[in-house]
Amino acid sequence: MPDADALHRFLFAQVPIRGEVVRLNQTWCTVQANRNYPPPLRRAMGELMAAAALLTATLKMQGSMILQLQGHGPVSLLVVECGTQLTMRATAKWAGELPEGGLKELVGDGRFAITLEPRGGRQTYQGIVPLEGGSVADILQNYMMHSEQLETRLWLYANEKTAAGLLLQKLPGRPEQDDDAWNRLCRLAETVQATELSQLDVVTLLRRLFHEEDVRLFEPQPVSFHCGCSRDSVARLLRLLGPTEVHDMLREQGAIEVSCEFCNRRYCFEAEDTEQALRDAVGTYDIPTRH
């Protein structure tokens, strides 16, 4: 597979518009291998992963971006986290048989949240909007337009083997000289086929889509799966729950077993370990790992 697990940035030399192409292969397969996601959910997850990589690569900060779809449908939660080094993890919560259909049928009414967690304990930022749009791309485009005032278009695709995406974005703070450029480039990008997005090498893909434009393509960045969970993060979680609840759990189960919803790693805390975890000095509380 050409350009597997890589993100490519590009710029149009004549107009203030940037673009990116991402293709996730092993990264996406690892997410699917960790848990058995039902087929209707896979497409939305793959698309959200591709979108997370594309949006994270537009950030100037160092840290991570978390995209969450929460709803009242059969899928109650979809979470993708992407670090600015393009390390990713993802998980979802669902109940029962999932209907075939679009995102609306799966997630129902709900909300979409973007959280930015800068490295080094700087202020976390969170933007939350109602779920508006019938696809992952629609929801993110609406969010970027209304909350960030950044005109952004996304084309996303996911099957079992590949999650891929194409992004175009107007550069912030740069008035457009060529009024029609944005519409023209979006119309060209619109013609992209799923097979091109998921299989064609990026140089050929960009040449096919924008053959009359002057495109500057940058060195690709690798994308990979990584879960930052650790025994320490589980211990922090136990401290957050507090001694009463933790002791109740110990009484009921004998030991506390937690498995990470992102990577399936299992952590076991026997009574003694649990006491130690509760006693340990409270460290700085960073990214809460969902368990």
Ligand SMILES: [Zn+2]
């Ligand atoms: Zn994990």
